[in-house]
Amino acid sequence: MNAVSFSADAYFAEVMREVEAIPTTRRTTLSRRSILKIGVAGGAGLVLAFQLSGKAFAASAPVKGEFAPNAFLRVAPSGRILIYSKGPEIGQGIKTAFPLIIAEELDAAWSDVDIEQAPINPAVFGSQSAGGSRSIPNSWNQLRQAGATARAMLVSAAAREWRVPASEITTQDSQVIHQASGRKLGYGALAVKASALPVPDGKTLKLKTRDQYRLFGKHFGGADNAEIVTGKPLFGIDLKVPGMVYATFTKCPAVGGKVASANLDYLKSLPGVKDAFVVEGTGVVSEVMPGVAILADSTWASFRAKSALQVKWDETNASKDSWSESTKKARELASKVGEQEITKSGDFDAAYKGAVKKVEAFYSYPFVSHATMEPQNCLAHFKGDSVEIWAGTQTPERIITVTAKMLGLPENQVTVHQMRAGGGFGRRLVNDYAAEAAAISKQAGGIPVKLTWTREDDMMHDFYRPGGFHSFKAGVDAAGKLVALSDHFITFSSDGKGPVAGGNIPKEEFPFPLIENGLLTQTMMPLKTPCGAWRAPRSSTCAFAFQSFLNEVATAAGRDHVEFLLELMGEPRWLVPDNQGSLNTGRAAGVIKLAAEKAGWGRTLPKGHGLGVAFYFSHAGHFAETAEVSVDAQNKVTVHKVIVVGDIGPIINMSSAENQAQGAVIDGISTMNLELSIEKGRIGEGNFDEYPLMRITGTPQVETHFIQSDFTPTGLGEPALPPVAPAVANAVFAATGQRIRSMPFFKNLANQAQA
Amino acid sequence: MITLTVNGKPVEVDDSDPSMPLLWVLRDTLDLVGTKYGCGVGQCGACTVHINNVPMRSCSMPLSAAAGQQITTIEGLAKADGTLAAVQKAWVALDVAQCGYCQSGQIMSATALLRANPKPSDEDINTAMYGNLCRCGTYIRIKAAIHAAADDIAKGGVA
Ligand code: FES
Ligand code: FES
Numbered sequence: 001m002n003a004v005s006f007s008a009d010a011y012f013a014e015v016m017r018e019v020e021a022i023p024t025t026r027r028t029t030l031s032r033r034s035i036l037k038i039g040v041a042g043g044a045g046l047v048l049a050f051q052l053s054g055k056a057f058a059a060s061a062p063v064k065g066e067f068a069p070n071a072f073l074r075v076a077p078s079g080r081i082l083i084y085s086k087g088p089e090i091g092q093g094i095k096t097a098f099p100l101i102i103a104e105e106l107d108a109a110w111s112d113v114d115i116e117q118a119p120i121n122p123a124v125f126g127s128q129s130a131g132g133s134r135s136i137p138n139s140w141n142q143l144r145q146a147g148a149t150a151r152a153m154l155v156s157a158a159a160r161e162w163r164v165p166a167s168e169i170t171t172q173d174s175q176v177i178h179q180a181s182g183r184k185l186g187y188g189a190l191a192v193k194a195s196a197l198p199v200p201d202g203k204t205l206k207l208k209t210r211d212q213y214r215l216f217g218k219h220f221g222g223a224d225n226a227e228i229v230t231g232k233p234l235f236g237i238d239l240k241v242p243g244m245v246y247a248t249f250t251k252c253p254a255v256g257g258k259v260a261s262a263n264l265d266y267l268k269s270l271p272g273v274k275d276a277f278v279v280e281g282t283g284v285v286s287e288v289m290p291g292v293a294i295l296a297d298s299t300w301a302s303f304r305a306k307s308a309l310q311v312k313w314d315e316t317n318a319s320k321d322s323w324s325e326s327t328k329k330a331r332e333l334a335s336k337v338g339e340q341e342i343t344k345s346g347d348f349d350a351a352y353k354g355a356v357k358k359v360e361a362f363y364s365y366p367f368v369s370h371a372t373m374e375p376q377n378c379l380a381h382f383k384g385d386s387v388e389i390w391a392g393t394q395t396p397e398r399i400i401t402v403t404a405k406m407l408g409l410p411e412n413q414v415t416v417h418q419m420r421a422g423g424g425f426g427r428r429l430v431n432d433y434a435a436e437a438a439a440i441s442k443q444a445g446g447i448p449v450k451l452t453w454t455r456e457d458d459m460m461h462d463f464y465r466p467g468g469f470h471s472f473k474a475g476v477d478a479a480g481k482l483v484a485l486s487d488h489f490i491t492f493s494s495d496g497k498g499p500v501a502g503g504n505i506p507k508e509e510f511p512f513p514l515i516e517n518g519l520l521t522q523t524m525m526p527l528k529t530p531c532g533a534w535r536a537p538r539s540s541t542c543a544f545a546f547q548s549f550l551n552e553v554a555t556a557a558g559r560d561h562v563e564f565l566l567e568l569m570g571e572p573r574w575l576v577p578d579n580q581g582s583l584n585t586g587r588a589a590g591v592i593k594l595a596a597e598k599a600g601w602g603r604t605l606p607k608g609h610g611l612g613v614a615f616y617f618s619h620a621g622h623f624a625e626t627a628e629v630s631v632d633a634q635n636k637v638t639v640h641k642v643i644v645v646g647d648i649g650p651i652i653n654m655s656s657a658e659n660q661a662q663g664a665v666i667d668g669i670s671t672m673n674l675e676l677s678i679e680k681g682r683i684g685e686g687n688f689d690e691y692p693l694m695r696i697t698g699t700p701q702v703e704t705h706f707i708q709s710d711f712t713p714t715g716l717g718e719p720a721l722p723p724v725a726p727a728v729a730n731a732v733f734a735a736t737g738q739r740i741r742s743m744p745f746f747k748n749l750a751n752q753a754q755a
Numbered sequence: 756m757i758t759l760t761v762n763g764k765p766v767e768v769d770d771s772d773p774s775m776p777l778l779w780v781l782r783d784t785l786d787l788v789g790t791k792y793g794c795g796v797g798q799c800g801a802c803t804v805h806i807n808n809v810p811m812r813s814c815s816m817p818l819s820a821a822a823g824q825q826i827t828t829i830e831g832l833a834k835a836d837g838t839l840a841a842v843q844k845a846w847v848a849l850d851v852a853q854c855g856y857c858q859s860g861q862i863m864s865a866t867a868l869l870r871a872n873p874k875p876s877d878e879d880i881n882t883a884m885y886g887n888l889c890r891c892g893t894y895i896r897i898k899a900a901i902h903a904a905a906d907d908i909a910k911g912g913v914a
Contacts (some may be wrong), residue, residue, distance in 0.1 A: 091854025091891045221850040227857035229843040231789015231829030238788040246783070269774060300779035301772070303795070373856040373890040422791075422856030423890050455794045522855035533885060644909065655850045659896065663853055666892025688888060696884045699894040733777055 004283035006256045006319065006528050007494035008430055008463050011286040011641035012501035015395060015429050016132060016533065067191035069153055069199055071124045072102055079188030080172060081108050084118035085223070086125040087135050088394050090424030091663075092717040093658030094135050095223040099137075100652050104215045105147030105208060108187070109173040115223040120416040128418070131429050131533065131667075133619035133715025136652065137581075140712055148205040148615030157193040158185055172214070210650065210710060219655035224420060226516040234393040237377045237452060244379070244448040245274055246299045247435050248306040251696045252289035253460055255528055257318035258290045262311045267294055271384040272301025272310060279439055284461075285530045287402055287435045295444055299452055306454070314518065319528035319681030323366065323467065326525055334362050334471040338488045338521025343507035346517035355475025360558045363470040363545040365743045366675035369683075370465075370534060371691060374422020375458040380437035381448035386413035387438055392421030394428040402431060403438050414622075425667075426502075426533035430463055431578040454488065456686040463532025464676065464683075466492055466503035470545040480557035482568065485511070486519040487546075492531070493524035493660055494522040500531035502538055509538070510583055510626040511546060513575045514568050529678055535667065536718035539618035543722030544672070544729065544743070547614040551730040552739065561613055561730065562596045580711055581615040587647045590707055591615065591624040595645040598705060599626035609640070610735025616727035621719025622647040625701075627727040631735045635753035637746050639669055639700040639728055644720055649713040651706050659703040660716045668724025670694035671743040757822050762784065762831030773819035778802045780818050789829035789859045793888070800887030803860040804828050812868040812886075829859040832866060841912035842866045845904035848863060853891035861887050865901050869914040874905050 063070040067075040074082045083099035099115045100449035126142060151171055158176040162183055170177045174187045227234050232398060252258070259278045267276040270487055275295040281288035287440065292311060296302035329356040352358065379390040387407060389399055396416045404411040421428055431520040437451040453461070469490035477483045505520065512518050534540065554564035572586025592615050595601075608630045615624040623646045630638050644661045651657045670693050685691045729740040731751070742748055757770035761781070768784050776795075781787040782805070793801030795814045802814040805827040832840045839847070842865050861884065868875055868883035869881045875883065880901050889897070908914050 025767070089854075091852075091856075093853070174872065219850070221847060222852055222855075224855065225847045225850065225852060227847045228852045228858050229829075229839065230833055231787070231859045233788045235791075235856060237792065238782075240783075240786065298775070298779055298783045298785070299792070304772075304774075371890060373791075373888070374797070375792070421854065423854045425890075452792070455796075492887045659850065659853055659893065662895045663892035666894060667890075687796055688794050689796070693888050693890060694892075695888060696894040697881045697899070702895055704812065 003287045004088055005531060006285050007500065008530050008532055009355065009494055009498070009501045011430065012532055015129070015337055015398065018127065018129065028439045059598060065192055067150070067193070068531040069150045070146050071118070072143065073106070073150055075150065075191045077188050077191045079112055079186050081106070081112050081113055081174065081187065082114045082116060084116055085116040086128050086397065087139070088128070088130045088418055088421060088424070089224070089393070089488045090118070090130055090421040090428065092130065092135070092424070092660065093653060094130060095434055096220055096656060097136065097652045098139065099223070099647070100215055100220060101140065101143040102147035104213060106151045107171040107173070107214070110215060110220065114175045114496045117418055118694065120400070120418055128397055130424065131394055131426065133621070133718045135715060137620065137712055137714045143206050145202050145205060148207055149199060149202070152200050152205055153194045153197050154187055154190050156197050157190045161190070162187070173638070185219050209653060213650070217651050217654055221655065222651045235374055235422050236379060236390055237422070239379045239390050239419070239450065241379065241381065242450045244450055245295045245297065245444070246302045247437070247440050247449045247451045248294050248302045248454065249279070249291050249440065249451055250309055250311065252290050252313045252315065252318055253683070254315055254318040254320070255285060255289065256552070257313040257315040259292060260312040260314040262292050262309065264292070267309060268306050270305045272296045272298060272320060273305045275444060276305070277443060279443060281439065282406060286430045286432055287406060288432070288439045293440045293443070295449065303454060321527055321529045321678050321681050321737060323678040326467070327364065329525060330364070330469040332364070333523050334469070334488065336488065338490070338523045340522050341518040342489070342505055342522055343512050345515060346520050348484050348486050348517045348519035350655040351517035352473060352475040352486070354486055355477045356478045357556050358475045359553050361552055361741060362547055363472070363549065363741045364467070365541050365544060366467045367464045367678060368531070368534065368671055368674050369459055369462045369676060369691065370425045370427035371459065371693060372421070372423030372425060372427050374432035375453045375455055376746055377450065377452045378434040378437035379448065379450040380434065382407065382438060382442040382446050384446055385409070386415070387441070388415045389434055389438060390417040390419055392419045392432065393434065394424050395431060395433050396467060399431045399434045402435055407438060407442060408460060411649045420429060422623050425535040426464065426537065455688070459686055459691060460683045463501070463530045465534030465537070465541065466500050466531040468503060472549045474549070474553045476553060477556040480559045482515070482553055482600055484517040485515045489520065489522040491522055491524055492527035494527055496524070496526065499524055501529060502531050502533055505538060505542060508576065508582065509542060511550070511568060513583070514570070521744065528681065536618050536721045539616060539718070540723045543614065543616040544725040547723065547726030548729045548740065551612070551733065562592060564599055565592050565721050566592070575581060581620045584622070587614060587622045587709060588617060591622050591645045591647050594705060594707065595624035595626050595643055598643050598645065598703065599628070601626070608735060610623050610731040610733065612730030612734055614723040614730060616719070616722040618722055619719045620648070620714035623719050623723050625723040625727045626698050627724070627731040629728060629731040629735055631732060635749040637732060637749060639698070641701040641703065641726065642727065643703045643705070645705045645707070646716070646720060647707040647709050648716055648719070649711040650708050652713060657706065657716055658704050662702045662722045664720035665702045665724050666699060669698060669700070671726040672728065675744050675747050757818065759821055759826060760824070761787070761826045763826060768818070770818055773817060775814045775818045776814050777804070777818060777821045777826070778813040781813060787828050787830050791856055791859055793857065798823055799857070800864060801857050801860040803863040803887065805863060805867060805891050807865065808870060810864050831865060832862070839908040840866065841904040842869060842900070844912070845900040845907065849896050849903060850899045851893050851896040851900050857887060857889045859900070861889065861897055863899070865904070866914055869901065869904055869908060873908050873914070875901065
């Protein structure tokens with residue numbers, strides 16, 4: 001067992017290394033043999049009391065007559081094409097996008113395609129995690145090959161059938177076509193013959209070029225839309241199996257506290273309660289922390305008993321974190337240079353000294369929660385020598401490794417069923433809730449347990465986006481050019497060695513690689529509160545600080561912000577040579593120019609209105625966004641319109657892409673106005689009354705434009721978010737002359753109005 | 756035992772705990788899991804159902820209060836033959852959902868709005884949908900889908 005650990009930093013480092021690794025040599029074997037394995041891995045899903053809509057979770061072995069060249073797809077003699085989506089659907093649209101990539105190369109008619117969630121079996125499918133906006137770029141080649149393999153075999157089958165060279169055969173809309181003789185055959189009619197052919201070597205496959213795309217870039221509805229609008233069971237929280245009990249789990253509100261005593265006997269006397277016990281846990285926050293499990297015959301009975309739970313916590317080693325103390329300390333540190341140097345270029349001190357204009361500012365942002373709409377939950381059934389787990393997760397493979405180790409089982413005795421997740425945003429990269437459900441099922445004697453967290457559990461036991469502080473200095477020369485920039489980044493550390501997850505700035509982070517005389521340093525304050533990856537980790541907060549401060553500098557220099565940003569970009573180039581995952585200043589300039597053009601940058605605005613712009617590069621995506629706001633006499637801000645311009649290469653599904661961009665804008669505005677208080681190691685907020693996510697009334701108009709460049713497509717779950725907050729902050733400045741340097745924006749502004 | 760009328764059908768449920776919120780009776784007892792738990796305190800709208808055609812938060816309504824009332828859930832909106840109602844159709848056509856978790860509640864609120872006000876303005880929509888949170892931020896499409904459903908209803912579609 002691991003040493004006790006209140007931090008998930010090491011866990012995140014490992015997960016992110018995994019999802020961010022660009023797969024090169026390790027490639028999924030697209031062999032037929034792999035299909036059989038799937039059947040085994042997914043066989044146990046049939047115990048469901050009521051069926052999931054569609055066909056449960058798992059591939060059954062292919063039916064006779066079906067053409068199944070690899071684990072990703074099957075063509076039935078009827079012509080229906082079944083495609084397995086291997087990744088977790090968390091609202092980012094991957095259950096539709098992955099099959100689209102396969103269908104594009106297969107040249108299938110989309111209306112012929114049925115979609116199912118693939119069973120969890122990384123040996124067959126490769127990585128099945130969703131994080132870092134890496135799903136699309138990392139699976140791009142694998143999925144294209146899966147589709148192209150099938151297409152090539154269908155073409156070969158037709159060539160044999162018609163005795164013509166394969167090169168004379170084309171495909172379209174699930175049909176092979178021999179133009180010269182006017183013959184056509186549906187894929188279904190060739191299923192049996194194609195099945196008899198050898199699977200071609202991946203290297204011989206010809207993948208489509210841009211001009212050959214028929215599906216990409218069009219609007220496609222989500223794979224589960226029909227089930228969603230009719231309320232079919234799709235999510236982990238919807239499941240029920242025979243003999244299942246409903247559980248709650250209560251941990252110490254200050255992370256690291258242990259159960260000293262609890263009124264277990266009283267709890268067990270309550271109606272509907274079947275059992276109550278203390279779970280010692282592994283002491284690892286990404287697994288199982290100590291707490292009290294209550295098992296009951298309904299969710300409500302378990303919730304009601306939970307509210308009658310009285311625990312004496314032993315908080316000897318528990319967190320004593322205090323946000324107000326941290327803020328005070330950070331302010332004291334602001335005037336100093338950071339203890340560690342992250343990156344340095346040129347000679348900051350000399351350049352700053354020689355600067356004609358100097359600007360200094362202090363920025364801060366608080367901790368925030370993921371607050372996924374579906375609270376964390378998991379159904380687990382420990383069966384002595386195996387365990388079966390149903391969960392909405394972003395990292396199903398991790399459930400296997402963590403649970404196997406925790407329960408002392410071989411990994412092949414852990415079966416995980418991927419459920420649709422009611423939101424991810426990075427929260428479900430950690431499967432603490434799944435480990436808890438498995439541990440409770442085991443301790444309860446091997447009965448199936450559905451663990452449901454209350455909203456309050458969810459808010460108080462998250463892996464938070466860490467708060468942080470930036471103390472900036474910048475200098476401009478006589479020509480108004482930025483010649484020196486420094487940031488003392490004040491962050492947190494759980495081990496004193498490195499920053500908490502999501503609270504680090506790598507040296508490549510924009511804009512430092514573009515700064516002639518730059519100095520980025522950091523100081524870490526101790527922290528026990530668990531931190532994690534929150535949608536566009538670090539970028540979503542750094543963008544606010546960096547891009548707002550650049551606007552301060554541009555303003556001080558008397559420069560136009562757009563022109564100032566373009567000057568910063570300079571000549572078109574990759575910032576890390578030969579790395580297409582790095583910032584390309586040409587792509588950056590492209591989105592900035594288009595955003596300015598679409599927003600009518602420089603136009604006269606109505607009285608009280610302001611227009612702001614911000615650019616950010618994260619997760620391989622280049623995004624520039626403008627916001628138009630108005631501010632009234634009470635400093636009440638209305639965001640009227642946000643224009644999003646992105647370059648993430650070709651768009652797979654335009655409907656999903658626009659939805660993600662709109663969602664990012666709304667998330668950006670929502671979160672710039674949220675904060676968690678932490679005192680005595682406890683999160684002060686419990687439910688949505690205290691953590692008021694934005695409602696429909698705050699929604700601006702959103703206009704989205706994509707520059708569909710020819711590069712490998714990259715993900716969209718995250719990179720549209722970071723520029724939102726600084727664009728709004730810069731717009732508020734343009735409207736009022738008031739600079740926003742801390743979140744929550746609107747509350748702080750309103751306070752300024754009263755002061 | 757107590758009798759509830761759910762989606763037009765009478766059902767008998769155990770009322771040994773009359774304080775149990777309707778939400779959990781629907782989900783755990785009747786296996787109608789389309790109605791979702793989001794907050795349990797009337798803040799998010801994920802649990803919205805219709806009680807006598809009025810949108811209500813089922814997390815905040817005890818079983819005892821639901822007896823004898825007409826209860827409609829997301830599972831009861833489409834016709835028995837599977838034909839979707841106008842709001843559901845619009846939700847599919849405009850591809851509203853991201854994660855989809857809040858959408859049953861959104862659709863129930865939108866349906867109640869359109870039944871009372873078949874041609875709502877943006878302001879009407881804001882008022883009617885204020886109680887339904889969407890963490891994924893699908894508000895723009897929700898608004899558009901309500902307008903699309905209103906157009907459909909004007910042409911004879913059923914809310
Ligand atoms: S669960 Fe009822 S309003 Fe949130
Ligand atoms: S679609 Fe995810 S919460 Fe609304």
